[in-house]
Amino acid sequence: xxxxxxxxxxxxxxxxxxxxxxxxxxxxxxxxxxxxxxxxxxxxxxxxxxxxxxxxxxxxxxxxxxxxxxxxxxxxxxxxxxxxxxxxxxxxxxxxxxxxxxxxxxxxxxxxxxxxxxxxxxxxxxxxxxxxxxxxxxxxxxxxxxxxxxxxxxxxxxxxxxxxxxxxxxxxxxxxxxxxxxxxxxxxxxxxxxxxxxxxxxxxxxxxxxxxxxxxxxxxxxxxxxxxxxxxxxxxxxxxxxxxxxxxxxxxxxxxxxxxxxxxxxxxxxxxxxxxxxxxxxxxxxxxxxxxxxxxxxxxxxxxxxxxxxxxxxxxxxxxxxxxxxxxxxxxxxxxxxxxxxxxxxxxxxxxxxxxxxxxxxxxxxxxxxxxxxxxxxxxxxxxxxxxxxxxxxxxxxxxxxxxxxxxxxxxxxxxxxxxxxxxxxxxxxxxxxxxxxxxxxxxxxxxxxxxxxxxxxxxxx
Amino acid sequence: xxxxxxxxxxxxxxxxxxxxxxxxxxxxxxxxxxxxxxxxxxxxxxxxxxxxxxxxxxxxxxxxxxxxxxxxxxxxxxxxxxxxxxxxxxxxxxxxxxxxxxxxxxxxxxxxxxxxxxxxxxxxxxxxxxxxxxxxxxxxx
Numbered sequence: 001x002x003x004x005x006x007x008x009x010x011x012x013x014x015x016x017x018x019x020x021x022x023x024x025x026x027x028x029x030x031x032x033x034x035x036x037x038x039x040x041x042x043x044x045x046x047x048x049x050x051x052x053x054x055x056x057x058x059x060x061x062x063x064x065x066x067x068x069x070x071x072x073x074x075x076x077x078x079x080x081x082x083x084x085x086x087x088x089x090x091x092x093x094x095x096x097x098x099x100x101x102x103x104x105x106x107x108x109x110x111x112x113x114x115x116x117x118x119x120x121x122x123x124x125x126x127x128x129x130x131x132x133x134x135x136x137x138x139x140x141x142x143x144x145x146x147x148x149x150x151x152x153x154x155x156x157x158x159x160x161x162x163x164x165x166x167x168x169x170x171x172x173x174x175x176x177x178x179x180x181x182x183x184x185x186x187x188x189x190x191x192x193x194x195x196x197x198x199x200x201x202x203x204x205x206x207x208x209x210x211x212x213x214x215x216x217x218x219x220x221x222x223x224x225x226x227x228x229x230x231x232x233x234x235x236x237x238x239x240x241x242x243x244x245x246x247x248x249x250x251x252x253x254x255x256x257x258x259x260x261x262x263x264x265x266x267x268x269x270x271x272x273x274x275x276x277x278x279x280x281x282x283x284x285x286x287x288x289x290x291x292x293x294x295x296x297x298x299x300x301x302x303x304x305x306x307x308x309x310x311x312x313x314x315x316x317x318x319x320x321x322x323x324x325x326x327x328x329x330x331x332x333x334x335x336x337x338x339x340x341x342x343x344x345x346x347x348x349x350x351x352x353x354x355x356x357x358x359x360x361x362x363x364x365x366x367x368x369x370x371x372x373x374x375x376x377x378x379x380x381x382x383x384x385x386x387x388x389x390x391x392x393x394x395x396x397x398x399x400x401x402x403x404x405x406x407x408x409x410x411x412x413x414x415x416x417x418x419x420x421x422x423x424x425x426x427x428x429x430x431x432x433x434x435x436x437x438x439x440x441x442x443x444x445x446x447x448x449x450x451x452x453x454x455x456x457x458x459x460x461x462x
Numbered sequence: 463x464x465x466x467x468x469x470x471x472x473x474x475x476x477x478x479x480x481x482x483x484x485x486x487x488x489x490x491x492x493x494x495x496x497x498x499x500x501x502x503x504x505x506x507x508x509x510x511x512x513x514x515x516x517x518x519x520x521x522x523x524x525x526x527x528x529x530x531x532x533x534x535x536x537x538x539x540x541x542x543x544x545x546x547x548x549x550x551x552x553x554x555x556x557x558x559x560x561x562x563x564x565x566x567x568x569x570x571x572x573x574x575x576x577x578x579x580x581x582x583x584x585x586x587x588x589x590x591x592x593x594x595x596x597x598x599x600x601x602x603x
Contacts, residue, residue: 243563247561298562
């Protein structure tokens with residue numbers, strides 16, 4: 001399509017093009033119509049061949065296509081087939097003369113504007129001029145012909161014709177170009193419509209895919225939520241169950257101890273030494289069990305509680321815990337180094353219990369040290385406050401690190417260090433309840449360090 | 463009050479705990495256990511003087527109620543509710559329970575208990591309980 005437009009694009013006539021086409025034979029002109037710069041047709045109508053030849057010779061210099069007709073009838077026949085720039089029409093012809101021929105030519109609508117130059121003998125001038133002009137002649141040439149005049153007149157009409165023809169063809173080219181353009185616009189519009197439709201389909205498909213995805217996502221979220229709810233409920237049931245078992249188990253231990261104590265109080269004197277020792281063991285063991293169950297219950301109490309959180313200065317909590325611990329170990333040399341601590345969003349009771357357990361632990365496991373040093377502080381690590389409790393006590397093997405926080409896990413024999421093995425498990429639960437994490441580092445005989453974080457700290461809070 | 467002693471009614475379904483509680487209470491020369499009830503229903507009957515408890519010489523109306531929570535028939539909360547509805551203002555009620563649950567403590571307080579003690583075999587804690595009971599009795603009677 002673009003190529004055909006290219007071929008019809010109007011171009012100004014160039015002298016080079018004119019000369020190049022001048023070699024084309026006169027007879028081929030009709031076929032060469034689409035050529036931009038082509039020769040004009042000139043029709044010579046005369047019954048006498050010598051006169052036709054004479055005129056042809058005169059205008060041959062103009063280098064146009066020359067048609068010859070020997071009669072008005074021949075002329076009309078040629079006029080049906082070709083378009084002429086000018087007709088040289090002899091007035092005096094046998095049969096149909098020039099005037100009659102001109103009349104017939106003018107009757108044809110398509111030919112009413114073809115310039116006609118009448119050729120007439122001087123003797124007839126008077127009558128011929130008037131008649132000729134009334135028939136639409138544009139000019140008159142009197143015989144004998146002056147070649148320069150004939151050539152000049154014909155040249156004017158050829159030029160006129162060519163200009164008119166060019167204007168016509170340019171208009172046609174414009175029309176074609178416009179039609180082409182319109183067609184291209186239509187074509188482009190059609191293509192766009194098709195593309196648009198394809199796009200609409202794709203958009204719909206994508207929307208459907210998105211909807212599907214959203215649906216799936218929603219289903220997944222729902223399933224996760226459901227599963228979480230189920231797990232939470234199962235977990236809560238389990239905790240309630242464990243709590244009630246622990247609670248029920250506690251009473252018999254307390255009662256056994258109470259009876260052992262009653263027995264000791266009232267009948268110790270009547271028991272032999274071995275009996276007294278056994279009784280003591282019953283009392284100690286049942287008391288131990290009661291203590292374990294108590295610790296266990298406090299674990300579940302933490303798990304079940306919904307907690308009140310607020311901004312609490314950890315420094316104050318640590319001071320309280322340290323001073324109460326100092327009262328319990330007046331006979332020991334313990335240095336507490338308390339570095340500045342942040343204010344954290346936490347539960348007062350639980351945090352106090354956590355520090356109490358961690359510091360009591362440190363006090364307990366530094367017992368073999370002549371001079372115990374317990375450090376409490378906080379360092380910032382990537383915007384996260386890490387709180388530490390460090391001692392120079394007996395430490396532990398790192399491979400046992402994980403066991404430290406397990407319930408009833410003990411790394412020492414009871415006769416070395418007393419305890420039920422719940423303290424650190426409790427701390428771990430408290431920290432976890434606050435959304436934080438806890439870990440430990442240590443080495444045998446080189447002390448232990450406990451670290452925990454409660455998430456982001458807000459140190460700058462005033 | 464009998465003599466210079468405040469009278470105590472023990473309410474507990476455990477015969478062992480009633481025995482321990484009686485010993486703990488009677489370590490004080492200001493307290494006297496005048497009766498025992500094995501559940502909440504019996505406790506209410508005693509307080510009302512219903513049926514066999516009609517004889518107030520044998521079953522004197524107590525100054526102090528030591529009340530377990532978990533019991534058959536009527537539990538401790540039922541008893542607290544009944545006492546509340548009776549609007550009798552001449553009784554101190556202390557809950558003695560094995561429960562550590564905050565909700566049990568809070569509910570007891572909300573129902574008008576004057577104190578809440580966890581059952582313990584620890585002599586020191588027992589002494590603290592007795593002195594707290596005495597202190598509140600002094601204030602009230």
